[in-house]
Amino acid sequence: MGKLADDRVMQRLDSCSSSLLSYDWFFSRFPDQRSCCNFLFQSRLGNDWPCPRCGRQTKWHLSRYYYYGCQRCGYQLRPKAGTIFARSKIDLQRWFFVALLMCQSPRSVPAQFVKRATGLGEQAAWSLGDRLRSHMEWLGQPRLLGGPGKVIEVDETFLPNVVRSERARIKVLGITDRSQVMTFITKDRKRETIWPILRKFVAPGSIVNTDGWKAYRGLEALGFEHRFVNHLKGEWVGKDGTSTLFIDGYWARLKHFLSRTHVRINEAHIGKYIKEYELRFNHRNDRTAMFFRVIGEHPEFPAYTGRTLG
Numbered sequence: 001m002g003k004l005a006d007d008r009v010m011q012r013l014d015s016c017s018s019s020l021l022s023y024d025w026f027f028s029r030f031p032d033q034r035s036c037c038n039f040l041f042q043s044r045l046g047n048d049w050p051c052p053r054c055g056r057q058t059k060w061h062l063s064r065y066y067y068y069g070c071q072r073c074g075y076q077l078r079p080k081a082g083t084i085f086a087r088s089k090i091d092l093q094r095w096f097f098v099a100l101l102m103c104q105s106p107r108s109v110p111a112q113f114v115k116r117a118t119g120l121g122e123q124a125a126w127s128l129g130d131r132l133r134s135h136m137e138w139l140g141q142p143r144l145l146g147g148p149g150k151v152i153e154v155d156e157t158f159l160p161n162v163v164r165s166e167r168a169r170i171k172v173l174g175i176t177d178r179s180q181v182m183t184f185i186t187k188d189r190k191r192e193t194i195w196p197i198l199r200k201f202v203a204p205g206s207i208v209n210t211d212g213w214k215a216y217r218g219l220e221a222l223g224f225e226h227r228f229v230n231h232l233k234g235e236w237v238g239k240d241g242t243s244t245l246f247i248d249g250y251w252a253r254l255k256h257f258l259s260r261t262h263v264r265i266n267e268a269h270i271g272k273y274i275k276e277y278e279l280r281f282n283h284r285n286d287r288t289a290m291f292f293r294v295i296g297e298h299p300e301f302p303a304y305t306g307r308t309l310g
């Protein structure tokens, strides 16, 4: 996702920030298929996108069949190309509407609810929710946190009883700067697993707070200032203010979120639910921004291959 497209999404956001995702607002902003197509085109390509075939600046016109045509050479493209909406028979307005439901709702939205709200069949409703969740997982790509003197909390947890298989205990590693959280599903909680993740996503010079788990010993070797609290001795906040209370609170909320909506989750999908909650949490103060990211932030438009795209 380029910065330019990011800016475009934010500009959109500014123009309708007061309405807070109400249904009235949604149906006045996206009254039909055409307005949804235009939004997708604008947020991905913008008005002045040069034609990939003739290479000239052109005006793009939306045709009856939701193709955009180049005014100069007649080349056609679809803004859905390369997004989760590509090759879907469900119309864009329904997609956006379900994205709105998912962003508005305090809990995960079950397929049955999508089915009732949109009039889709059971399979279509499930697949729509699943693809939106995969997209949220893509939006929550990990990035570098921390920096010299900044406090980072690192902790790991087990999620028992959330997946269908009896024995599976999903292990999750969390990194937070006490504002944004990043989570990773790991195969175990050993040093060989945890350290490469910390090396990649925590900036050197950060003050890393952990509990007393042995895998965290010697973290100074990665260029961090390591502080820890020993939970075994009943210590939760150290004398110098060291704590992992933020990430502990996050785990409690995540577990609550997973258990409230789903009795048991298929192990193959658990990653998506964990990342869905991560995105919700990181946008907890701005659900509108989350909605516009879900519908407006997509992988780069595919390169020209000589065929109509989408």
Ligand SMILES: [Zn+2]
Pocket: 051, 052, 053, 054, 055, 056, 058, 070, 071, 072, 073, 074, 075
């Ligand atoms: Zn052209």
